[in-house]
Amino acid sequence: MRISGGTVYDPANGTDGVVKEICISDGRIVPEVQGGPSIDASGMVVFPGGVDIHTHVAGAALNFARGLTPENYRKAIPFLHASGRRAGLGGITPTTFATGYLYAGMGWTTVNEAAVPILSARHTHEELRDTPVVDKATLVLMANNEIVLDLLEAGELERAQHVVAWLIWAAKAYGVKAVNPGGVAAWKWGKNANKLSEPIDGYSRVTPAKIIASLAGIVDALRLPHPLHIHGNCLGVPGNISTTLETLRVLEGRRAHLAHLQFHAYGGESWGTMRSEAPALAEHFNNHPTFTCDAGAILFGDAMTITADGPWQHLLHQLTGRKWGNVDVENETGCGIVPYVYKGSNLVNAVQWAAGLELLLLIKDPWRVFLTTDHPNGAGFWRYPELVRLLVSAEHRRECLKKLPGKTLRRTVLADLDREYSLSEVAIVTSAGPARALGLSSKGHLGIGADADLAIYKRGPDGVSFGQPRYVIKAGEVVVDDGELRATSEGRQFVVQPSYDPGIEEYLRPLFQKVYTMSFDNYPVELDRIARPDVRPCD
């Protein structure tokens, strides 16, 4: 296939709005191709396919949320069954097939499911198998795993590293996620972990800081392509900026990815005085180049808060009075679910909305801050084009600000920010940057040898129409043509295989018989349960 006449934005290869031809063969970008179909992209812009570094699209927690909210499906957009296309429903937690169609329809071709308990990894992979078109990766939850925490308590760091490596491979995951380190373990005593330097309930030496530092060290020692992916302590609470900065200090000098940073960027002492501390956080971030983050921006409207952070979800349930789901995942983690509506008339929500945008605008290097809404926590992923529009137009932002409570202006600095993203910067925060942070070398760019995942948009008088790509190409196949889904091929799944001492199984086996409901032999997900695995050795 040959795509000609399009203006190409490929920041990873230094191409910034150059009209050039792109040739595709066998699902990859090649220097030259003979014959085959061609696409005339004259007057259009060509982007590498979007990469979502932090989303929640499959697994037990998401399925629980689906079951908890039948009301969302009654107003959701139905995908009717058609030849080559499965039926499904959109809405805030779309069904599996619809998730793939919606991502592809927006021009996103790779997604990272960011929170998988090992115990439900099998379920997650089954759902991802039914999530078509996009390529997938998963992160496995580790910061409240009691076997790991017990080893940290005993000071057995080396054995902990082998256990973590074994667990990653057992879950067929791509990386490690830490959610509210220690807090979810403490939640099992009805407590939380709000102080990084205090031991958590049930332990005398294990503190959240120790968990964070140890896991970040283990992930680096295992040479995983993606650094430790952290959802810090005290998410969503006024004044949590001090915890967030302390977390960054614990990680200083190491590489780390801070997830949905907007939810960790608040000042003030209470909900009544809450303000955005995005400027201070962005400044710290700008001075520490080993970190990356994703915005976790919110947009006004329906959301579904789903997180392993059980104690926070209980607090949110008490704040909102909305229904609440809580899951205890044995010795590994927890999970809480609360449906939520962000309202422009609510000052707290207005500050959150501004804080997400401030982080995206104040962190200077677009290669270190990525566009996400922590789907479905901040907004549905299909609303990313709305977020892009807010980033490219300061005037549009100010129009939106006018509709918010007047006090928002005193609690945020968004009104003073004139920065407008260039198209190249949009390509970085939506694709090239997250692909690089994930260590996916064949994604997020259009150089020779890259996966042929592209989104081609029309350019109108109001700029590029990000909501409706003219063509979406995945692995060299046209999957979306003018809003119509043309192909629904199965995506690949990225898995890492870190090395570990095989003898670690003899350490784990008796522990399993003692504390797990599942037998040791049934626990690991077999590789042949993964539809199209792409296994990366770590060396």
Next chain:
Amino acid sequence: MLTLTLKEQPNVPLEAEALSPDLTAGLSPEAVRALPVYLGKRQLRVADFFDVDGTPGEELQIQGAADRVKWMGRGMTRGRLTIVGNAGMHLGAYMKGGSIEVSGNVSDWLGAEMSGGSIRVRGNAGGQVGAAYRGSLVGMRDGMILIDGSAGLEVGMRMRRGLIAVGGSVRDFAGLEMKGGTLVLRGGAELRTGAWMSRGTIISIPPIRLLPTFSYTSADNPTFLRLWARHLSTHGFVIPYEDREGTYQRYLGDASVPGKGEIFVFRPRAG
């Protein structure tokens, strides 16, 4: 008036939300015949099931054994839908305006989550009248539903405003999680009436079994009740309200929520 006569009862429920004055008013009879209906997963035409006669307008009449025809009048905002005979589930669900009249019985979810308009059923209704669908926070938001016969479970579940009046008896959980509005039970109710109600008013003419979380407050004939009674009598729906007939005992609850709903139970004057 446009009349649709069901040729024969479908063997599985027919989903016919197209049968609403909003949709048919501006169409020719031929266009009405071509409107979509769903039999299971198959999309078919109105004409496959109904004979269409008369001239389209604000009035639409359905005739025949429509027990298995669902979603008629869904979300309607104007006009008049008359059903001669019985109607299936979800009649008038999400309705915003206009009126529906049924000469026979209707099934469950009558007027579910409606926000305006009026519904009159001469026969009996099923369960979940004016209720919230599963998972929704709020049921009926406004409007009026009058049922001459009896009704089933969870009548007025999570309703916030509006009026539901039932001539016959209703089953368990009438006014479940009620948030407002008025529920008149002329024929009484079975168990757990008003469970988890936070606001709103339930009026029962016969004595009913109350939950222990409702407490007695007073006995009188409040003014608003007289107004409701007079309003209902204009629709041929009579409840007592004169002092000489008796008084209403007022109970407050449900204390387990805790709620400030009220249940009035009529006590006829002795002798």
